[in-house]
Amino acid sequence: MKVAVIGLGLIGASMAKGLLDNGHEVYGVDIDQNAINYCEKNKLISKGFSDMGDILDRCEIVMFSVYPKTMIRLTEKYKEQFKAGTIVTDVSGVKKEVVAKMQRLLPPGVEFVGVHPMAGREKIGAEYSDPDIFKGANYIITPTEKNTEKAVDVLEKIGTELGFKRVSYLSPERHDEMIAFTSQLTHAIAVALVNSDKDPDTYNFTGDSYRELTRIAMINADLWSELFLENKKNLINRIDEFQERLDIIKNALKKDDRKTLIDEFEKSTEKRLTLEK
CATH class of the missing domain: 3.40.50.720 (NAD(P)-binding Rossmann-like Domain)
Known part of the structure; x- marks a missing residue:
């Protein structure tokens, strides 16, 4: 063709x-x-x-x-x-x-x-x-x-x-709902993580986990700002859901609540393993 x-x-x-x-x-x-x-x-x-x-x-x-x-x-x-x-x-x-x-x-x-x-x-x-x-x-x-x-x-x-x-x-609508989570939220997290760093020595202490998680923070700013704004309602909902889960970990730390931490870690491990199938 x-x-x-x-x-x-x-x-x-x-x-x-x-x-x-x-x-x-x-x-x-x-x-x-x-x-x-x-x-x-x-x-x-x-x-x-x-x-x-x-x-x-x-x-x-x-x-x-x-x-x-x-x-x-x-x-x-x-x-x-x-x-x-x-x-x-x-x-x-x-x-x-x-x-x-x-x-x-x-x-x-x-x-x-x-x-x-x-x-x-x-x-x-x-x-x-x-x-x-x-x-x-x-x-x-x-x-x-x-x-x-x-x-x-x-x-x-x-x-x-x-x-x-x-x-x-x-459907186009369902696509945007899914992509807000699997793509746009992950980019938002990577960008926020990199930009939250205030320590000039971080580079000397990074390992695989940091490099893998922040790889997508190297981002085409013009393109991704347009994509985020085009799908802002779905992305804001996903950011809110992510913040809720992060607050669970934060509050468990404040309360020395090891059981909640273990529950969260085991839950994430089980869900992540489904992606390997």
Whole structure:
């Protein structure tokens, strides 16, 4: 198939290379000519363009790998240039408002299906791309009643081709509820933990637990601030729930309540083991 990947950052370039390796013709679009040059030189794409309007009339799939608000803006600008039958998708970490807006914006005969590849790295940019980051990861498709079985099947096949371990289906609303906990809350905790440190000597005493827990604190500030705000209601609820559990530990310490601590530790161990299955 002929696929346009809009945005040649870490995820976009990784998906482009994975699609190219699976026999698709992949056009990469980016406003950064250096990103285009890198992707062409390293054979991550078939050909690069700086204006998505130049290739919309030839593509069967358009995959946005840009910030949600940027995707909306670009769609508003180019909506009349999408050809009938095109499947449009994205890779963003929020879905409820994004899917609704995109489905309203696109002309009849052009279908939007939200997708979320649950993979990434701390580094950003095409030079850090690698389609192997998808192997073993989760791939979420968020169809609505406006989507056809054909379009959903096409995107499921792409997920399989890219090597994702599990393909799941969620409504856009349920997706945002789940992601608020499994992704956004974990990033919020990592950021808060790192920023709470006031000791200049911490670096000399960190171990694996600190490094593993804070790895995701190295964060794309522009992107994640947008994602947090787009899903703020769900995320605030999850932060409140987390604070309740942290208060249980805090109060147990104040009361020298070892039994409560043991109960909390045993409960967390049991729940965490379920993720290994």
